[in-house]
Amino acid sequence: MKSYEKSWQHLRDLNLTKQQQEKILHHITTPNRIEKQPTKKAWQIPVVSLLFTTVLSILMLTFIQGTSNLPLTSDSSKTIAKVYVHTNENKKTFIAKASCFYIPQQCYANKQLLSQLEEHMEQAPTVSVTAQQWEANGYFKPQDLLIVYSDGSLEKWKVLNNDTLFNVQTKRAIQFDRHFDMIINSHDYQRPYKLIVSKLFLFVSFLILWLAKKRMPHTERRFFAATVEHAIANAIMLVLCAGILFAIYLLMHSIHATIIYSLFTFYSIMQIYYRKKAGEPRGYLIASAVVQLCIATTFTWLYLGFNAHF
Amino acid sequence: MFEEQFYLHNQTIFKYLYYLLNDEKLAEDFTQETFMRFFKYQQTIKEGAELAWLRRTARNLAYDYYRRKRLIQFVPFLNDHEEHDPTSPHQWITQQEDAQTLYLAISRLKLTYRDVIILRKIEGLTIQETCDVLGWNEGKVKNTLKRALVALKKQLGGEFDEEL
Numbered sequence: 001m002k003s004y005e006k007s008w009q010h011l012r013d014l015n016l017t018k019q020q021q022e023k024i025l026h027h028i029t030t031p032n033r034i035e036k037q038p039t040k041k042a043w044q045i046p047v048v049s050l051l052f053t054t055v056l057s058i059l060m061l062t063f064i065q066g067t068s069n070l071p072l073t074s075d076s077s078k079t080i081a082k083v084y085v086h087t088n089e090n091k092k093t094f095i096a097k098a099s100c101f102y103i104p105q106q107c108y109a110n111k112q113l114l115s116q117l118e119e120h121m122e123q124a125p126t127v128s129v130t131a132q133q134w135e136a137n138g139y140f141k142p143q144d145l146l147i148v149y150s151d152g153s154l155e156k157w158k159v160l161n162n163d164t165l166f167n168v169q170t171k172r173a174i175q176f177d178r179h180f181d182m183i184i185n186s187h188d189y190q191r192p193y194k195l196i197v198s199k200l201f202l203f204v205s206f207l208i209l210w211l212a213k214k215r216m217p218h219t220e221r222r223f224f225a226a227t228v229e230h231a232i233a234n235a236i237m238l239v240l241c242a243g244i245l246f247a248i249y250l251l252m253h254s255i256h257a258t259i260i261y262s263l264f265t266f267y268s269i270m271q272i273y274y275r276k277k278a279g280e281p282r283g284y285l286i287a288s289a290v291v292q293l294c295i296a297t298t299f300t301w302l303y304l305g306f307n308a309h310f
Numbered sequence: 311m312f313e314e315q316f317y318l319h320n321q322t323i324f325k326y327l328y329y330l331l332n333d334e335k336l337a338e339d340f341t342q343e344t345f346m347r348f349f350k351y352q353q354t355i356k357e358g359a360e361l362a363w364l365r366r367t368a369r370n371l372a373y374d375y376y377r378r379k380r381l382i383q384f385v386p387f388l389n390d391h392e393e394h395d396p397t398s399p400h401q402w403i404t405q406q407e408d409a410q411t412l413y414l415a416i417s418r419l420k421l422t423y424r425d426v427i428i429l430r431k432i433e434g435l436t437i438q439e440t441c442d443v444l445g446w447n448e449g450k451v452k453n454t455l456k457r458a459l460v461a462l463k464k465q466l467g468g469e470f471d472e473e474l
Contacts, residue, residue, distance in 0.1 A: 004408060004412050006406070006408065006409075007408040007412040008412070008431055010402075010403075010406045010408075011329070011409055011412065011413060012434070013402070014328065015321050015325075015399065015402070016320060016321060016324045016338070016341070016399065017399075020324075020338060021316075021317075024320065024338065024341060024342045024345065025313065025316055025345075027342055028345050028346050028349050029349075279374075279378055
């Protein structure tokens with residue numbers, strides 16, 4: 001063992017030479033050329049941010065969608081192909097749409113489940129729905145039930161009190177001997193697997209962030225935003241997300257998955273662009289991209305787990 | 311006023327940058343840049359807090375440099391083909407064999423270890439002063455220093471009896 005005290009002291013005594021000091025001071029205090037200062041604009045919105053906001057606004061405007069114009073029929077020689085359920089407390093409107101890509105609504109395509117529903121519908125006795133039943137619906141929230149038959153025809157039903165189905169077009173009402181959600185929700189054995197897959201992707205995203213941090217220990221990754229511009233773009237994005245949630249849950253809008261995926265893709269590109277512009281290392285950029293992909297996959301599987309039943 | 315502050319602190323800032331970057335030219339440039347910024351913002355800096363401000367600025371410059379260059383842990387010591395003034399800092403280091411060995415060992419440590427060793431062992435800052443420069447808490451400074459000294463001992467092949 002040896003003591004390095006003298007060596008430490010030697011390192012402490014390191015100094016700039018007189019010439020070096022004078023050179024530095026000269027560079028600082030004596031301007032060597034007159035630089036033309038660019039005129040600063042009071043408020044400058046970068047082109048990319050402007051484009052970003054414009055595209056998002058267009059996407060938001062597409063939320064307003066027209067009603068579907070598929071044929072309606074009362075033909076009895078057909079089977080149920082698909083069923084869509086959307087909670088809707090407003091009894092005067094019908095908001096369920098004929099596509100599994102509309103969010104948030106339940107989409108059922110499981111054959112066993114659909115034949116069970118068909119059987120129950122055939123056996124259910126016709127009842128009359130009183131004004132009281134129609135107004136006060138009890139504990140259960142009313143739902144819109146859109147049935148798509150094998151011939152492409154549609155039937156629109158309102159599910160009242162979780163056991164009574166009221167046909168919007170024919171005004172006929174039928175009553176099940178069991179709860180409607182028990183009939184329609186009893187066959188999704190795949191849900192646990194879908195949830196496991198979604199959690200796996202969520203774990204992978206955490207793992208990637210942890211690895212990126214481990215690989216570049218000296219670099220502090222800015223978690224929320226890399227620059228002020230990025231932070232503003234993120235804030236706009238948060239407001240838009242809040243807008244989507246507001247539209248879905250309070251205004252009862254159905255939003256097509258394409259819009260949400262486009263929005264998310266755009267957001268991901270924006271993340272990479274701003275982080276690259278801020279000079280973050282390539283490792284972090286790749287990690288950010290993979291994390292975005294994992295998050296998208298997680299939410300896709302979560303949605304499939306809770307809303308799609310094949 | 312500025313010249314007074316420059317002559318008072320330029321050696322400290324240069325030394326810090328030199329050991330952090332392991333490159334004399336770069337340390338000289340960044341010392342200049344640090345004082346240029348000081349020159350620009352000196353009116354906004356509190357009296358008595360100049361050195362702390364200079365240290366933080368120098369550190370930010372060095373870390374930004376590493377971030378840009380994507381250098382992770384190791385930076386080559388010096389370019390051998392470059393000729394050095396006999397009175398230059400580089401020559402000063404090479405004058406004592408053990409000091410050179412110690413310097414090389416420090417330069418091979420990862421950046422956070424190097425940073426805490428420079429501030430505590432070379433600059434002789436107190437724990438609290440180190441916390442202020444690095445923006446860490448006391449526990450983190452103590453733990454990192456402990457690990458840094460273990461790593462340094464390893465670099466020196468176990469020949470190191472510094473108190474851990």
